Amino acid sequence: MTRKIKKVAIIGSGIMGSGIACHFANIGVEVLLLDIIPRELSELEKAKGLTLNDKVVRNRLVNDALTASLKSSPSPIYNQKFADRITTGNLEDDLHKIKHVDWIVEVVVERLDIKKSVFEKIEKFRTPGTLITSNTSGIPIKFMSEGRSEDFQQHFAVTHFFNPPRYLKLFEVVPSAKCKQEVTDFLMMYGDKFLGKTSVLAKDTPAFIGNRIGIFGIMSLFHVVKEMDLTIEEVDKLTGPVIGRPKSATFRTIDVVGLDTLVHTANGVKDNCPNDEMRDQFVIPDFVNKMMENKWLGSKTKQGFYKMTKDANGNRDILSLDLNTLEYRTKKSAKFATLELTKSIDNVTDRFKVLVGGKDKAGEFYRKSFAAMFAYVQNRIPEISDELYRIDDGLRAGFGWEHGPFQIWDAIGVAKGVEIMKAEGHQPATWVTEMLAKGETSFYTVKNGATYYYDIPTKSQVKKPGQDSFIILDNIRKSNEVWKNSGAVIEDLGDGILNIEFRSKMNTIGGDVLAAINKGIDLAEKDFQGLIVGNQAANFSVGANIGMIFMMAAEQEYDELNMAIKYFQDTMMRMRYSSIPTIAAPHGMALGGGCEISLHADKVVAAAETYIGLVEFGVGVIPGGGGSKEMALRAQDLFHKGDVQLNVLQEHFLTIGMAKVATSAYEAFDLGLLQKGKDVVVVNKDRQIAEAKKHAVLMAEAGYTQPIKRKDILVLGKQALGMFLVGTDSMEASNYISAHDQKIANKLAYVMAGGDLSEPTRVSEQYLLDIEREAFLSLCTERKTLERIQHMLKTGKPLRN
Numbered sequence: 001m002t003r004k005i006k007k008v009a010i011i012g013s014g015i016m017g018s019g020i021a022c023h024f025a026n027i028g029v030e031v032l033l034l035d036i037i038p039r040e041l042s043e044l045e046k047a048k049g050l051t052l053n054d055k056v057v058r059n060r061l062v063n064d065a066l067t068a069s070l071k072s073s074p075s076p077i078y079n080q081k082f083a084d085r086i087t088t089g090n091l092e093d094d095l096h097k098i099k100h101v102d103w104i105v106e107v108v109v110e111r112l113d114i115k116k117s118v119f120e121k122i123e124k125f126r127t128p129g130t131l132i133t134s135n136t137s138g139i140p141i142k143f144m145s146e147g148r149s150e151d152f153q154q155h156f157a158v159t160h161f162f163n164p165p166r167y168l169k170l171f172e173v174v175p176s177a178k179c180k181q182e183v184t185d186f187l188m189m190y191g192d193k194f195l196g197k198t199s200v201l202a203k204d205t206p207a208f209i210g211n212r213i214g215i216f217g218i219m220s221l222f223h224v225v226k227e228m229d230l231t232i233e234e235v236d237k238l239t240g241p242v243i244g245r246p247k248s249a250t251f252r253t254i255d256v257v258g259l260d261t262l263v264h265t266a267n268g269v270k271d272n273c274p275n276d277e278m279r280d281q282f283v284i285p286d287f288v289n290k291m292m293e294n295k296w297l298g299s300k301t302k303q304g305f306y307k308m309t310k311d312a313n314g315n316r317d318i319l320s321l322d323l324n325t326l327e328y329r330t331k332k333s334a335k336f337a338t339l340e341l342t343k344s345i346d347n348v349t350d351r352f353k354v355l356v357g358g359k360d361k362a363g364e365f366y367r368k369s370f371a372a373m374f375a376y377v378q379n380r381i382p383e384i385s386d387e388l389y390r391i392d393d394g395l396r397a398g399f400g401w402e403h404g405p406f407q408i409w410d411a412i413g414v415a416k417g418v419e420i421m422k423a424e425g426h427q428p429a430t431w432v433t434e435m436l437a438k439g440e441t442s443f444y445t446v447k448n449g450a451t452y453y454y455d456i457p458t459k460s461q462v463k464k465p466g467q468d469s470f471i472i473l474d475n476i477r478k479s480n481e482v483w484k485n486s487g488a489v490i491e492d493l494g495d496g497i498l499n500i501e502f503r504s505k506m507n508t509i510g511g512d513v514l515a516a517i518n519k520g521i522d523l524a525e526k527d528f529q530g531l532i533v534g535n536q537a538a539n540f541s542v543g544a545n546i547g548m549i550f551m552m553a554a555e556q557e558y559d560e561l562n563m564a565i566k567y568f569q570d571t572m573m574r575m576r577y578s579s580i581p582t583i584a585a586p587h588g589m590a591l592g593g594g595c596e597i598s599l600h601a602d603k604v605v606a607a608a609e610t611y612i613g614l615v616e617f618g619v620g621v622i623p624g625g626g627g628s629k630e631m632a633l634r635a636q637d638l639f640h641k642g643d644v645q646l647n648v649l650q651e652h653f654l655t656i657g658m659a660k661v662a663t664s665a666y667e668a669f670d671l672g673l674l675q676k677g678k679d680v681v682v683v684n685k686d687r688q689i690a691e692a693k694k695h696a697v698l699m700a701e702a703g704y705t706q707p708i709k710r711k712d713i714l715v716l717g718k719q720a721l722g723m724f725l726v727g728t729d730s731m732e733a734s735n736y737i738s739a740h741d742q743k744i745a746n747k748l749a750y751v752m753a754g755g756d757l758s759e760p761t762r763v764s765e766q767y768l769l770d771i772e773r774e775a776f777l778s779l780c781t782e783r784k785t786l787e788r789i790q791h792m793l794k795t796g797k798p799l800r801n
Helices: 015-026 043-047 060-071 080-085 095-100 112-125 150-154 181-193 210-228 232-238 251-257 259-272 286-293 337-341 348-356 361-378 388-399 405-412 414-423 430-437 511-527 546-554 558-576 593-600 627-637 645-657 665-670 685-701 718-733 739-752 765-780 783-795
Strands: 007-011 030-035 086-090 103-106 131-134 156-161 170-175 198-201 306-310 316-322 327-330 444-447 450-455 460-463 481-484 488-494 497-502 530-534 582-585 588-591 603-607 610-613 680-682 713-715 761-763
Touching (some): 007 095, 015 080, 015 086, 015 156, 030 095, 060 080, 060 086, 080 086, 095 112, 103 112, 112 131, 131 181, 150 156, 156 181, 170 181, 170 388, 210 232, 210 259, 210 388, 232 251, 232 361, 251 259, 251 306, 259 286, 337 361, 348 361, 348 405, 348 414, 361 405, 361 414, 388 450, 405 414, 414 430, 481 511, 488 511, 511 530, 546 558, 546 783, 558 765, 582 593, 588 593, 593 627, 603 610, 603 665, 603 685, 627 645, 627 713, 627 765, 680 685, 739 783, 765 783
Parallel strands (some): 007 030, 030 086, 103 131, 131 156, 170 198, 497 530, 588 610, 603 680
Antiparallel strands (some): 156 170, 444 450, 713 761
């Protein structure tokens, strides 16, 4: 039987319950969200004369929780319209409706007695064969399913989402003892393919995989911090982006998650894992106990390891906690000679050997913390997982690490890692010693573009399952390279499809990247059948290399700048008018020039988490790589007989003028940056390049014909220009925008109106590109534009001057 999920019921509407409900709504599933009824009226309800029997009162808890979730930032939902897919109700009046759902997810408070009571009620209405899962993060599954029917137990598992469910990729699946294999397989597949998660099969052990190892890492650090007398700034400097971890590093992350959550999980492991050889590391240190007493829990109580204050002038100031005195003080900067050595090393993997070899306090810190982590994870097999890759997957997806513990150990060298462990008083596990004795020198290898891992029972490298749906660029870059320069690599993906992978800093677009796009089109037109522009970095592209633009403009090299902008425009037009299908695969940030590449591809295969927009106003210019032209063209394509054409054009003008950035790929459709019926969204970013390749092959094999350049674009001339100029004038007069903002907006207005033509006229794309480039160049001669570009280069933030 092929199982389909059309409707789910979420029981419990707290932060996690509402977040999970929103994420199911994100992927198009109908959701029934239920919670308990209130026991007493609120003051507002009393004032309105309502009673506990009124539906609005009975559903108050669930409705308030969902409303709060939808208003939270970052948003749990791809598009606010998707909230219509969620129906709310309460457990007394609406529980019978679960008989019509395909999957029931329990997300109530972490108390076994309450969970068992909820499952007992659910069983009265649940249709046999319906999936039933719990989002528990620590209650043993055997206790929750006690006393339930055979069919219930055969379809029962833990599906543990990490908070926030939209953004964190880990989805732990823990089947009950009697759970059918087909149910486990379905949940693993659904998490990956539909929910966009990294599905990790875990065992029914305390804290499962992600939290067991992640919390150990934090608790171990607490002890190292005191032992080495490190400040919290020093630890956050050492455990952040330099080792491929989030900017929030360790202590800022704890503040966001909540110290009480960390303590609860750590106590759960300590109390329920009597045989854990590092159980003492889960004992809560004195300074943490004191913080718990003081209710210094982090963001939720406005202070934790960091505290936000305001000075007499209202300026924000962040204070740090001194772990010795437990008093807040001004933040101190942290510097280490070892970290300086890594500044020229872009690839995080290559930094680990340098870091553990450091001769200063940083080197000592890394040796101690990595030795403890390696010693811990080696002994968790087979306790929490039979395969080592699941531990790495759990930490990368649940904690945002670029590399899991075994991958870091590989980067340092397995033998070197054992040496560091022994120096810190830890012994290697028998299986590690046997592996090295056998001549196996790494936990992972790559063969024919696929990742293999060391399988302990068979003592051999085994192909990691589930890769057939993915194309991993790191695995094929060397073997499948067709051409490369300093800014990009062109890879052969097979089946006649090439991929252009940007490799510049932040994937900025300069002359080398544009040369690669042109070369890729040349190669594809000659010997291949399709082209993808895609990469697997954190962001697709943050836009054009504004440093280069600033240098040319500051030195008044306007002819060179004109040629550079024309080269960008011509490259975009080649993407649009080549003889092979071109596909853009944006994800993360796709800003400015990164957005323009997407606008000019034949098709966009966007990751759901794509933050795309034309943001050039922030640096004092208009989109100059065809973006302004394209928004004018897309506006006219939406003109319908009888419509007020100016309104459509104005919407597209404001998308650029307000530097709007879509907070998801779905929102990009509303802004006109993606187009319905042409562009598609992929929820799992790991599948994106493979999906893009499928679309490229399909378009090529369907018979792709080179499009004819357009000369039929209706521009409205003075009619539109007048409206825009009146609007910008009144906004400047009301102090909504500065005089320079007005100047930029007027330049954009001129381009999108097609100039000051006396009547609506049909023009070519090249006509619009020429006036776009002219406007861009004229703005680059303005001192205030140069100030904006310089400020962005120095601070990473826009300047309003």
